[in-house]
Amino acid sequence: MISGDVDAELRRLADDPSFPHRDAARHAIRFRAEGDVSDLVAIEDDPHPCAMTDVVFAMAGSKRTWLNWVPMPAEAICNVANEVGSRRAEGEDLGLVSLALSAAEPASAITASERVMGRVELGIGDFPAPDIRMPLRRGRYAIWRYDGTDPVPAVPAPSGAAIRVLHEVGGEPWSSPLSGYVQAEPLGALPLADLLGLLAHLPGPPDTPRWEYLAKSTPTYWYRLLQPWVCLGILRHAADEPWATSTRREVLLDLALGIEDWTADAALFALVTAAYRESELRAEVHQVVRARLNAAASAPRLVTIEESLAHLMLITPGCTADDRALATAVLARAAEAGEEDEDEQAPPPSKAEKRRWWQRRG
Template sequence: MFSDDIDADLRRLADDPQFPHSDAARHAIRFRAEGDAADLVAIEDDPHPCQMTDVIFALAGQQRPWLNWVPMPTEAIANVANEVGRRRAQGEDIEITGLGLSAAEPPSAMTACRRVAGPVEVGVADFPRPDIRTPVRPVRYSVWRYDGENPVPSVPAPAPEAVRVLHEVAAEPWPSLLSGYLQAAPLGKLPLDDLLGMLSHLPEAPDTPRWRHLATTTPTYWYRLMQPWVCLGILHHAADEPWLVSTRREVLMDLAFGVEDWVSDAALFALVTVAFREPEQRHEVRALVRARLDAAMAAPRLVTIEESLARLMLVTPGCTADDRAAAAEAIARAEEDDAEGEEAAPEPPKKKRRWWRHRD
């Protein structure tokens, strides 16, 4: 039914007078052309939701950051780890015992580097304001603390069974964030401590052909991808609790506004998923994403997750013209940095075209 030309497939559906979801297909076409999140919302809010509208939503989001893939790590320390991984995969005997950073980078990036390169001692020359070690606002739930310059997990390591479930759930990227939510349900059966533990202890990638291949090119990408999967799992934790007073809401909001890290945008991604599924939560979620983006943009230093936050803002239900302008400014700033010589992020990985899991 579908070809490799997504846009042609959508045009065919939109022009088919017998197709009951032609309006949804037209919204998908507009989103791919113009990037207005309102068109994604219109697909999800189709008056007759079914398996096919899930497919159209997935088609609309193909090769779009956060809708279909997680932005690649851009930190200097992640770039070093990826280079080490590539060179080792090519047979080179390379060891790194120490690295120096001009300024601190997110704890997940530093931990991912050590997972790939080994027990590297990292020296940090500066912690410019706002200090990356300080939460954006006071929180109850956190997964990182600092021992001087060094980030360390603030929660226990996950049980082996939790890692097994993560490997089973997260072996592939999600076809769309909606189907990703459904696929993450087994993670929600794990204890909250295990879910939080996986966010900072960063279990190794599953031993599958995909991840064995990526280990030879961008080995840090698994650690970037697995955290949003875990946050989708948190959405299933204590699901009987009403959302506004739920543990899952509090945890994700605290993670989003804790210390600056990959976990921050992973948690916001899960909240954006809630906003698509539950219209009554859209106003709050939009405000949360914008507040976190504003905090990143206001920092008088490099915030490595700023562009990622901006990309997330652009696909958040309720995204306004002012939100889009702020996001565009952040993205332009990142592109300007790339033009001045910083290494651009790699292309998203290829994936199997598993379009959906049916909504519950």
């Protein structure tokens, strides 16, 4: 994690005649001020890359969504789970028997919430079009299936050894996607079955002070964070295979274009990381990120990962003015909806609340 006044430090480096990567520091300053992804790409494509350019890249992305941290869960069921989990962590004996959602939410969000709350009787009012259960593109690899309205893992559970590796590698956010890629090497050494099992079965957090603290506020966040870590592991899996025909490419593309789920943006994040590292992958990755964002933005219903996808679009190499306009519009609309929610003191509900709600029953 980058600490201190990052902007001041970047200005110091840019003005230091003895610093060999002054141009990289200038690009970092511009990215933080203007958000143009071409400046991030220029840092990674420095003609003399070294550990210091990776540090400058991390400084450029400090406290930026996906570059430094994974977005918080945005689902209604996670809001309930965080409330239940945090109150239990404070010692309250709180039970929840049943829960109702007006519309379906991502399989990972439902599973993560049940990891926090325990199994509940879940009623889902509707699967509005486009059906969240339908992939954008059907591929070989899928980690979820649906038993009616209930998401069920379609892959075996991971081994205990795989869970231990995940806890060792993924207990903290990354300083940057580049450093995350390096840290994920032990995950990449795991069998593919273990990696897929980690994504669907969502083992609990490590026993560390960080996650004991977060259990009192946002216990679902661990499950949101672990999937991008696992996808970085998939990116490192069987790395000797040529990219075009590799298992890692096929798995990540199948997840990215699969059902509407946290695993879609987690896989896209890993692909974006690959695009920074290997310039020849950038056109394909850009196309996939835009396709997923297009699907979310055009949906006539709430898509809970839409904001996350917009943030990913803004850091994807090759992001065009049109891409940026769409992503910015998505984020502006979400911010406006959030302000409306804060201003409402009583019904009628906001547009988002009309399409997504929960209640306790029993």
